[in-house]
Amino acid sequence: MIGYVTVGVDDIARAERFYSAFLPDLGYNLDVSDEGLSYAIPVSSDQQHETADFYVKSPYDGLAASAGNGTMVAFKVQTQFLVRKLHAAAIAAGGRNEGAPGFRAQYGAHFYVGYLRDPQGNKIALFCNNRNEPKRPD
Numbered sequence: 001m002i003g004y005v006t007v008g009v010d011d012i013a014r015a016e017r018f019y020s021a022f023l024p025d026l027g028y029n030l031d032v033s034d035e036g037l038s039y040a041i042p043v044s045s046d047q048q049h050e051t052a053d054f055y056v057k058s059p060y061d062g063l064a065a066s067a068g069n070g071t072m073v074a075f076k077v078q079t080q081f082l083v084r085k086l087h088a089a090a091i092a093a094g095g096r097n098e099g100a101p102g103f104r105a106q107y108g109a110h111f112y113v114g115y116l117r118d119p120q121g122n123k124i125a126l127f128c129n130n131r132n133e134p135k136r137p138d
Contacts, residue, residue: 005073006055007122008065012036014094014119015056021093022086022126026075028054067121074125080112080133083126087114090126094119101126103136110135 009015016037020030028039036057043050054073059065077083084101091097101114113127 002052004053004055006057007067007073007118007120008059009036009056009118009120009122010058010065011119012056012058017093018090018095018118019054019056021089021095023054023075025082025086025089026077065120067117067123072115072123072125074113074127077126077128078130080128080130083112083114083128086126087116090116090124095124098123105136109138 016030016032019037019039023039024030027041029042031038031040036055039054039056041051077086080101087097087101096117097115098117099113099115101112103109103112107113108129110131110133111127111129112133113125116124116126118124
């Protein structure tokens with residue numbers, strides 16, 4: 001299980017606008033500190049495991065942040081409608097479209113995904129693989 005994911009950014013305020021456009025709708029709470037942004041899904045004491053936290057911070061070494069080539073963070077979304085809604089909200093909040101929401105032929109019949117870049121260039125996916133949602137019309 002993944003414990004947490006961190007992406008580096010140079011402009012915390014721009015990153016907060018972008019990530020706060022969709023992460024709260026996925027159940028994440030935001031904690032802002034001098035170190036950066038911490039997004040976490042609240043868990044109760046009776047849950048067996050925690051979900052991965054998502055951190056947005058300036059690089060520890062003080063150098064400029066850069067997006068990893070081939071690196072992507074994917075957030076699971078419950079419905080295809082919500083993928084479309086959150087993808088649009090993230091673009092309106094300063095993100096770049098890297099692939100409009102829709103089915104991808106190379107993935108499963110129910111895999112619905114939209115790709116984005118945050119203002120720093122980090123690649124983000126919002127995906128739904130819910131079998132109760134419509135499947136790819138082959």
